[in-house]
Amino acid sequence: MISLLIVEGNTDEAFFKGLLKRLNSDSLNVTVENTQGKDAIPNTIRAHLRFGVSEMAVAQDIDDGSPSQVLQSVQAAAYSAFDIDPPGGPPTDSIVQVETRTLHVLAVGLYQDPLLNDLGVTKHALEDYLLKLALEDPALQTNVRDLRILLDSILPSVRDHDGGFDSSKDIFQLVKPLVQLGFSDTGVVQKMIEDADENILRSVLAPLLIDLESALVP
Secondary structure: OOOOEOOOOOOHHHHHHHHHHHHOOOOHHHHHEEEEOOOHHOOOHHHHHHHOEEEEEEEOOEEEEOHHHHHHHHHHHHHHOOOOOOOOOOOOEEEEEEOEEEEEEEOOOOOOHHHHHHHHOOOOHHHHHHHHHHHHHHHHOOOOOOOOHHHHHHHHHHHHHHHHOOOOOHHHHHHHHHOOOOOOOHHHHHHHHHOOOOHHHHOOOOHHHHHHHHHHHH
């Protein structure tokens, strides 16, 4: 069972803290450590492994790669902590094991999700879940009507002006003032996790929850 969850930013920290609380997992005393940037994750992994942490989880955005590339990145960082070469190819599941240490890897984002594909999202991050939640949960749409129709009407003109606009992070910034659940990213995230219908929350987050709850099981 993990006692440490490494995340890459403020939004991620708010999301996972809220999610652990919503899942009644806060009593497990999991520390969520914010590295303040994806580039800092490898050094953070190495530091904790060298310090002797035996089991932890690492949440890292898929971005414009794939879940297997996230696994490979974490695996490379973990093995480099002991100055040994990782085996060829990514791990076959979401767990990296090296020198009696265990890392649960959470590839963050809804890779190749049909709804997000339709919206033109090709760069995946934590905001994938927030965007899909906002679109699928009526409880989060009390301040906006026809959110999908609005996005479909806004995105073409935004892309004509700004180019690709293919990241869920970017699209979430359009959604945030529409749903009117707060002003800061962290505040909106906390409110969405608190207010979301639990069945819809679990459905949208299903791939992530499988790996997270596996890491939380004693």
